[in-house]
Amino acid sequence: MSDQEDAIVIQELTKSFDAVLAVDRLSVSVHAGEIFGLLGPNGAGKTTTIRMLSALIGPTSGRAWVAGYEVGKQNQEIRSTVGILTESPGMYDQLSAERNLSFFGEMYEVADLPAQVERYLRMLGLWERRFEPVGTFSKGMRQKLAIARALLHEPKVLFLDEPTSGLDPEAALLVRQFIAELREEGRTIVLCTHNLDEADRLCDRIAVFKSNLLALDTPNALRRKLFGRKVVFHLVTAKPDLAEFVKQHPFVQSVEVVDNKLIVGLDDPESQNPLLINGLVQAGAEIQFVGEVRQRLEDVYMQLVNA
Amino acid sequence: MRKIWILVRKEWAEVFKNRFVLFTTAFLPLLFAVLPLVIMYATGNYASDINDLASTSDVPPEFMELCVGLDGSGCMQYFLVSQFMLLFMMVPMIIPVTFASYSIVGEKSTRTLEPLLATPIKTIELLTGKALAATIPAVLATWLSFLIFAIGAFILATSPGVVGKILDALWLTAIIVVGPLLAIFGVTIAVMISSRVNDPRVAEQVSALFVLPLVGLFVAQSLGLIYLNAQLILWMAVILIVLDTGMFAFATQLFQRETILTRWK
Numbered sequence: 001m002s003d004q005e006d007a008i009v010i011q012e013l014t015k016s017f018d019a020v021l022a023v024d025r026l027s028v029s030v031h032a033g034e035i036f037g038l039l040g041p042n043g044a045g046k047t048t049t050i051r052m053l054s055a056l057i058g059p060t061s062g063r064a065w066v067a068g069y070e071v072g073k074q075n076q077e078i079r080s081t082v083g084i085l086t087e088s089p090g091m092y093d094q095l096s097a098e099r100n101l102s103f104f105g106e107m108y109e110v111a112d113l114p115a116q117v118e119r120y121l122r123m124l125g126l127w128e129r130r131f132e133p134v135g136t137f138s139k140g141m142r143q144k145l146a147i148a149r150a151l152l153h154e155p156k157v158l159f160l161d162e163p164t165s166g167l168d169p170e171a172a173l174l175v176r177q178f179i180a181e182l183r184e185e186g187r188t189i190v191l192c193t194h195n196l197d198e199a200d201r202l203c204d205r206i207a208v209f210k211s212n213l214l215a216l217d218t219p220n221a222l223r224r225k226l227f228g229r230k231v232v233f234h235l236v237t238a239k240p241d242l243a244e245f246v247k248q249h250p251f252v253q254s255v256e257v258v259d260n261k262l263i264v265g266l267d268d269p270e271s272q273n274p275l276l277i278n279g280l281v282q283a284g285a286e287i288q289f290v291g292e293v294r295q296r297l298e299d300v301y302m303q304l305v306n307a
Numbered sequence: 308m309r310k311i312w313i314l315v316r317k318e319w320a321e322v323f324k325n326r327f328v329l330f331t332t333a334f335l336p337l338l339f340a341v342l343p344l345v346i347m348y349a350t351g352n353y354a355s356d357i358n359d360l361a362s363t364s365d366v367p368p369e370f371m372e373l374c375v376g377l378d379g380s381g382c383m384q385y386f387l388v389s390q391f392m393l394l395f396m397m398v399p400m401i402i403p404v405t406f407a408s409y410s411i412v413g414e415k416s417t418r419t420l421e422p423l424l425a426t427p428i429k430t431i432e433l434l435t436g437k438a439l440a441a442t443i444p445a446v447l448a449t450w451l452s453f454l455i456f457a458i459g460a461f462i463l464a465t466s467p468g469v470v471g472k473i474l475d476a477l478w479l480t481a482i483i484v485v486g487p488l489l490a491i492f493g494v495t496i497a498v499m500i501s502s503r504v505n506d507p508r509v510a511e512q513v514s515a516l517f518v519l520p521l522v523g524l525f526v527a528q529s530l531g532l533i534y535l536n537a538q539l540i541l542w543m544a545v546i547l548i549v550l551d552t553g554m555f556a557f558a559t560q561l562f563q564r565e566t567i568l569t570r571w572k
Contacts (some may be wrong), residue, residue: 017569048569051568051569054425055425056421056424056425056564056565056568057564057565057568057569058565076427076429079425079426079427080427082425084421084422084425086418086421086422086425088418089418089422090414090417090418090419090420090421090422091417091419092317092321092417092419093417094320094321094324094325095317095320095321095324099317099320103313103317104422104426106310106313107310107313107314107423107426107427107428108426108427146422149422
């Protein structure tokens with residue numbers, strides 16, 4: 001591995017299925033302890049990448065290391081070390097929640113298995129229903145059980161493929177809170193999702209890709225790169241001459257007037273805002289409040305994917 | 308070895324939750340325990356001189372060498388129940404084929420295969436676990452039914468010599484050695500098919516096709532074309548050991564994790 005701080009290192013990883021190139025020379029590193037978002041349209045190769053990194057399928061070319069183990073050469077070690085929540089996680093419906101977890105726990109050779117099963121069933125609110133067949137569970141309960149299954153052996157690296165897909169808002173919120181808690185425990189999490197709001201809230205960094213890498217950075221850094229930073233001044237009345245006044249400042253990149261708001265593009269609002277506020281007040285503006293325009297991650301994503 | 312046993316226990320916990328599966332596992336062996344007993348009971352009063360038996364009954368002359376030490380009635384009884392030896396050998400293969408053919412494609416259709424393959428289980432452990440989970444109950448059920456048959460034969464046989472023949476090395480080798488080897492053969496083929504098709508129904512039907520030739524063996528025996536003697540049983544055992552080993556190695560090679568996960572819909 002090239003870097004001890006990286007939980008996952010991917011170098012020129014490529015996967016093709018006959019003539020279809022699913023992943024094209026992907027090179028990224030995932031830092032230990034971060035939540036790393038993999039974003040991309042359907043068929044972009046997200047699930048294929050996760051499958052390669054969890055040693056379920058082999059790469060066509062390129063190399064990757066997960067928790068220090070090389071994909072393709074140390075697959076058994078990788079499978080023992082990582083946890084995976086698949087896109088459509090199946091359960092043994094005839095068996096109870098407790099029996100399902102026990103089976104997978106035994107497969108992972110979990111020490112003190114009954115205590116681990118109890119811990120995760122309690123943590124995810126399924127303890128009271130532990131003896132009921134999973135076939136009777138709601139989708140949200142099944143998803144929580146699948147998350148428990150992925151965590152049972154305390155994996156250092158966790159792959160979550162669409163963890164809140166199809167869940168009601170309450171269940172989705174619970175799962176998101178749980179993922180945030182996992183970060184606090186220092187686990188490395190690779191989150192594959194179409195829910196951009198979820199990625200924005202949870203991920204430390206995101207990679208947008210469509211077979212190959214389109215962009216990689218923190219959500220805010222990507223916003224700034226693509227859209228710059230914008231500050232909104234809410235005024236009692238947005239007189240036209242105020243916009244002209246703002247434009248006179250050399251550091252101002254753009255100015256828009258929308259209703260009673262002045263939207264100003266700045267590269268360093270922290271130092272430039274006080275100057276603008278003072279100037280606007282002296283020019284007779286009545287400022288109600290000032291805030292930064294937060295560009296939606298959706299806009300960032302659409303710009304990258306459709307570029 | 309530990310993971311194989313873990314998988315076997317899971318399979319049983321899952322399959323035997325269904326009482327109908329328990330019934331089907333037990334029914335066929337019990338039927339083959341009762342049928343020969345009914346025949347023994349019905350032929351209990353058949354009396355004939357052993358020397359006339361070949362000419363006055365349907366007992367083929369070639370069978371007579373197996374009747375050494377029996378009277379005419381005993382030889383007749385032994386001839387009739389010996390037709391069931393092949394069935395006792397085939398039952399452990401017939402019963403588990405349905406379970407085995409569902410083993411891999413079933414996990415795939417319920418979406419449990421990917422999480423299972425994500426665990427540190429080796430392909431050989433997975434296939435062995437699946438095969439044993441299907442084979443063991445069928446073999447045990449057959450052995451139990453044979454025990455019931457042997458006890459019944461002890462009560463209904465016209466002479467102790469008949470029971471002695473039923474419990475001799477020929478029968479015991481057939482039931483205890485060849486039967487399980489046949490079961491492993493059938494189950495391995497079914498598991499192999501299960502890992503190559505994408506529909507549980509197709510797996511079941513294709514697997515059943517592989518069992519059909521053995522029905523031909525039964526017909527051949529009934530028509531007097533073959534006789535299950537010690538030499539044939541030993542040859543069957545040797546050939547099956549070689550076939551089972553080769554077939555299992557082939558099944559392991561044929562099991563492509565990547566193809567199963569990515570090409571099946």
